[in-house]
Structure formats: C-alpha cells, structure tokens
Amino acid sequence: MSFSDPLWLLGLALVPLALAAQRLVRRFARRRARRYALRYPAAATISRALAAGGGGPRRSWLPVAALLAALAVVALALAGPRLRERVPTHDASIMLVLDHSGSMASQDVHPSRLAAAIRAANTFISELPAGVRVGVVAFSTVPQTVQAPVLDHALARAAIDRQQAGGGTDTGPALELALKLLDGGARDHRPAAIVLLSDGAANLGVSPLVPATQARRDHIPIYTVALGTPGGVLNEGIYGIVPVPPDPQLMAAIARRSGGRAYDARTENRLSSIYRALGVSLGSSTRERDIGPYFLLAAAALLLIALLASVRTLAALP
Numbered sequence: 001m002s003f004s005d006p007l008w009l010l011g012l013a014l015v016p017l018a019l020a021a022q023r024l025v026r027r028f029a030r031r032r033a034r035r036y037a038l039r040y041p042a043a044a045t046i047s048r049a050l051a052a053g054g055g056g057p058r059r060s061w062l063p064v065a066a067l068l069a070a071l072a073v074v075a076l077a078l079a080g081p082r083l084r085e086r087v088p089t090h091d092a093s094i095m096l097v098l099d100h101s102g103s104m105a106s107q108d109v110h111p112s113r114l115a116a117a118i119r120a121a122n123t124f125i126s127e128l129p130a131g132v133r134v135g136v137v138a139f140s141t142v143p144q145t146v147q148a149p150v151l152d153h154a155l156a157r158a159a160i161d162r163q164q165a166g167g168g169t170d171t172g173p174a175l176e177l178a179l180k181l182l183d184g185g186a187r188d189h190r191p192a193a194i195v196l197l198s199d200g201a202a203n204l205g206v207s208p209l210v211p212a213t214q215a216r217r218d219h220i221p222i223y224t225v226a227l228g229t230p231g232g233v234l235n236e237g238i239y240g241i242v243p244v245p246p247d248p249q250l251m252a253a254i255a256r257r258s259g260g261r262a263y264d265a266r267t268e269n270r271l272s273s274i275y276r277a278l279g280v281s282l283g284s285s286t287r288e289r290d291i292g293p294y295f296l297l298a299a300a301a302l303l304l305i306a307l308l309a310s311v312r313t314l315a316a317l318p
Contacts, residue, residue, distance in 0.1 A: 001291075004080030011075030015068050063310035070302035077295035092191040093133040093149040095178040096121055097171075098160060099198030101140040103244035105165035106199075108232035109265075114165045117197050117227060120265075121160045124195065125153050133190075135181055136160055139174035140167030148181050171198060172206035175222065175254075179211055184218035192220045196254065199228040200247035208250070212257035221260035224251040 003009065098121060104114040125134055135149035136159040147159040175194065183189040194215065202208055215222050228246035235241060248264050255262035 002082050004082060004290075006079055008075055008079035011078065012072055014075070015072050018068055018071065019064075063306040066302045066306035066309060070299045070306060073295050073299040073302060077292045077299060081291050081295060083291050091131065092193075093135065093182055094128070094192065095135045095137060095149065095182055095194045096124070096156065096160065097174050097178050097194055097196045097198075098136065098138045098163060099140070099169060099171070099174075099196075100138050100144075100163040100165055100167075101169040101199075102166050103169065103199050103201055103228075103232070103234065106228060106232040106234055106244050108229040109227060112165070113199060113227050113232070114163060118160055118163060120225075121197065122157055125156055128153070135178070137174050137178050137181070138163050139170060140165075141170055143170075143174045143177050146177065146181070169198070169202050170205040171196070171202040171208040171254075172211055175208055175211035175215070176206075179215060179218060179220060182218075182220055184215065184220050189218070189220075193260070194220060194222045194258075196222055196224045196251070197227060198224070198251065199232070199244065200224075200226045200249075200251040201244065202247070202250060208254050209257055212254045215258035215260075220258070222254055222258035223260045223263070224255040225263045225265055226251040227265050 098117060100114055104112070104117065106113050109116045128134060130151070130153075133149035133151055134153050134156040136145060136147040136156050137143050138145035138159065145159050145163065147155055150156075175196065178194050179185075182192040182194070184192070212222055226246050226248035228244070230245045232244045232246065233241050234244050248262070251264075252262035254260075
C-alpha cells in the first residue's frame, strides 16, 4: 500500500497526544473531586450499583478508544491510501521469437530443447488474456515462420507446433523482424514486448545486440529465456558427438540492452514455470486503486461506536 499525500500521516501523532490530554484531564478531575469529597457511608453500595449497571471504568474507555481509532483512520484516509493490484492488459502485443536451430535438438532438456520450448510457449500463450495480440517468429539460419500479432491465439499455437530443429542460429534478423511486426518505429505503437526463447548460441548474421539497442529506443523490452545445460551435445552420426552448450551470457546481454529481463531454464519444469510467470506478468499491468473511501467508512463506523458507547456508559468524550 502507498499514499498519495503522506504528509497527512503526521496526523497520527494526534492520537497519543489526545490520549495524554484525556489522562491529564481525568487526573485533574480526580484531584478536584478528592478536595471536596464528603464522607458518605453508602459509597461502596453506590459503586457496586454503577458497576452492575454497565458504567464501570473498563467500559468507560470504549468511547475514548473508538474515538481515537476514528481519528487515526481519518488521518490515513486523508493521506490518500492506494492499493496496487494487477489487472489484465488490453490492446497489447507480444512477439514470441523461437529458435529452432539444430542445437535445439539436444536432449539435455527432456525430451529435447525444442520440444520443451514448444510446450512452454503454449503454456505462455494460455496465461495471456484474450485481448492480447500474439505473434510468432521462428528462426534458424533465417526466419522461416512469421505470424503477425493477432487476437486469434490458435494461429500462434499452430505456428509454434510445426517447428522442427535444423540449421544455424541467426538471432539478430529474427529480433529485427519482430520489432518491425510490433511497429516499433512508430511513436504511437501499442504496448509491446518480445519473448526470445533460444539456447543463445547465435553464430550467424548481425549481432542480436543491435536490435536489442533499437528495442530499448522503441520501448519494447526483450525477455530472454536461455535453454539448455553446459553439457548439451548432439549426436551427428559420422561426425560423432558435437558439444552444443548454451550461451546464457549473450541472452542476458540482449535482455539488459533492451530493458527486459533474462531467465535461465535448464529443465522443462523450470522452463514451463518461467513462461507461466511471464504470461501472467506480460498479460497484466499494475494499477493503483484509491481505497480512501473505505477508510472514511471505517472512521464513520468508529465514530458511531464511540457515540453509542458514550451514551450507554454516560462517559464524556474528550
């Protein structure tokens, strides 16, 4: 919870001051009463009668406590309390950039890097609100599959599901194409983001850091998910076992340069949890809601309690 005008919180200091003032008034009244006290043989009987009738000292504190609590709640209300909440994002676009190069056939992530990536991408899409547009760029040596952002999420799923591993890894042009499909060059483009899923080992074409820099200027963050383990290999038959370690450092640099965030997934479960969290995060936005009226209602209820308790116990409010 946050406050739009926190200076009003200084009003909370009035609560202990009022309590101290009320105690001083009572102490002065008692001293004055003792000065003019008369001996009355039935005083004990009267005291018991008052206690039986509900006017004891404990109940006399109820209106005071309720009034002080109301004063504190009013100070909180005037400070403008706001509660942060996540609400579904509308009119946003997200591009999934999926690496299906040969190294994605490695089985260091069960059942393979690519198969795990496809499952996780579908998990990601399922977490997005219906009002979010989803597009796909699947690439290896060049971008082969291109689906512009649309509201029909089934088209994105179909584009993802038909990918097969093969070819090199040319990440830079794939990111450039994703930015173009998101209208990154337009000043009034809708809120957008890119999610790049790859083992990170870019080995062809322009550096992916170039479009990452452009993405920052276009206010389109790139969220990267580095998939695979350092011990990942491919069985190339007559060529033997070929190491295909991921490059999480490059993926982190892409995210950092664009203003996004980098994730490292070494298992299918970890990958799915990352994409699920990304779907919730990118599919919603944080909004501050004014809850001051609820505090005022609470203050009014406390004032009513103080009034009723004061009448019932015949206690004077300070």
